[in-house]
Amino acid sequence: MAITFEQVNFSYGAGTTLAQSVLHDITVDMPTGKVTAIVGQTGSGKSTLIQHINGLLKPTSGQIRIDDFELTASTKEKELVNLRQKVGIVFQFPENQLFANTVLEDVMYAPLNFGETKEAAKSDAARALKRVGVSEDLWGKSPFELSGGQMRRVAMAGTLASNPSVVVMDEPAAGLDPKGQAELLSIVLELKNLGKTIIFISHQMDHVVAVADQVVVMNEGRVVAKETPRQLFNRELSWFQTMKLDLPKAGQLAEKLKENGVVLSRRPLDLTELAELINQEIGHE
Ligand SMILES: Nc1ncnc2c1ncn2[C@@H]1O[C@H](COP(=O)(O)OP(=O)(O)OP(=O)(O)O)[C@@H](O)[C@H]1O
Ligand SMILES: [Mg+2]
Known part of the structure; x- marks a missing residue:
């Protein structure tokens, strides 16, 4: 969409x-x-x-x-029902919205609310929980017994259970x-x-x-x-300062190198690219 x-x-x-x-x-x-x-x-x-x-x-x-x-x-509000099913929002700190007695019931809430049968809601919830990597032995537990990272995943599954096309x-x-962040990024991909x-x-x-x-x-x-x-991220450094935006880490390192007279051909996006550009610069390509 x-x-x-x-x-x-x-x-x-x-x-x-x-x-x-x-x-x-x-x-x-x-x-x-x-x-x-x-x-x-x-x-x-x-x-x-x-x-x-x-x-x-x-x-x-x-x-x-x-x-x-x-x-x-x-x-009008009543025109929005379909839209809400197609667009799922995961709010900041979504684990604050967990409420049900068990993980599975929490994730089943949205599909049930959209009018699905209990069986269908259960299979949607199971699919969503698997997708975000919440193992089955946790489904019967209280969401409040989980670690912060697990709670975040359960909350995401709650949004994904109704299979929205926009997330x-x-x-x-x-x-x-850091591990939780890396896993989150792979879920996004x-x-x-x-x-x-x-x-x-x-x-x-x-x-x-x-x-x-x-x-x-x-x-x-x-x-x-x-x-x-x-x-x-190839824009002028001064633009980022005006916007109060950071550069990616590799870009920040490249700026430090520049201060010491090492000018790379472009601003790298990640560390692999930074290493490649440094190798080019010192002639070890
Ligand atoms: N419910 C609200 N009532 C009145 N003003 C609000 C409300 N929510 C946000 N604002 C104001 O709207 C502006 C934009 O806020 P918003 O939360 O959209 O920013 P943001 O970019 O998401 O910020 P952050 O990175 O801190 O999450 C701010 O000036 C904020 O004070
Ligand atoms: Mg915000």
């Missing part, structure tokens, strides 16, 4: 004296079957933006097209240890391989490099760039 924002503006508390205008003239598309990363400093509007994709928030003006569905200020993840790796459209918010540029086909950069409620990681 392709997603297109057209001249979207959004204010919290629109029409009240406390109205706060947060998104300004957003026009951007997120293609089917691709991973779109959204980055930008804190408060730039990333979480606000993504909540428009399943109609949790509605634009104050402009429209969002999700396949053939059009979301505008006047879209939106708001900082899914936040707070996980597996979901992409299943043909899902993925929206991935992150503050970690190495994660963006690892999974993104395109990167949308937000600043003060506007989209200021939309390009491939290669194009983005």
Whole structure:
């Protein structure tokens, strides 16, 4: 499912004296079957933006097209049921939303809510739990007995159980240890391989490099760039400073080398590329 924002503006508390205008003239598309990363400093509007994709928030003006569905200020709540089944959002720290007595029941909640039989919900939940690597011996346990990383996976399975074609993840790796983060990134790539459209918010540029086909950069409620990681991370250093964005680790190291007079032919995206470029530079290709 392709997603297109057209001249979207959004204010919290629109029409009240406390109205706060947060998104300004957003026009951007997120293609089917691709991973779109959204980055930008804190408060730039990333979480606000993504909540428009399943109609949790509605634009104050402009429209969002999700396949053939059009979301505008006047879209009614009852028109959103189908959309919510197609667009799954994994919120930040989703484990805070776990509630059921067992892992399996928690993951079955959404499919049951969308009207499936108990049997069908169970098989959807089992598929989703396997997909995120939660082993079967944990399914009967209370979600609150699990480790942080396991809880995160169960919460993700809860979103995946209704088999959404669009999966939106708001900082899914936040707070996980390095192993948990690496596993999370491979889950993202597996979901992409299943043909899902993925929206991935992150503050970690190495994660963006690892999974993104395109990167949308937000600043003060506007989209200021939309390009491939290669194009983005080749921009001038001063641009990243203005946007308060980091470079990927390899890019940071390359900048350190530059300070010492070692200038590489381009800015590397990861450590493998950094090593290749250094080898070229010292003539050991
Ligand atoms: N429920 C709300 N009511 C009023 N203002 C809000 C609400 N949620 C967010 N805001 C404001 O909207 C702006 C954008 O917030 P948002 O949470 O979308 O940013 P973000 O890019 O996701 O930031 P972060 O990286 O910290 O998660 C901020 O100024 C924030 O204070
Ligand atoms: Mg946010």
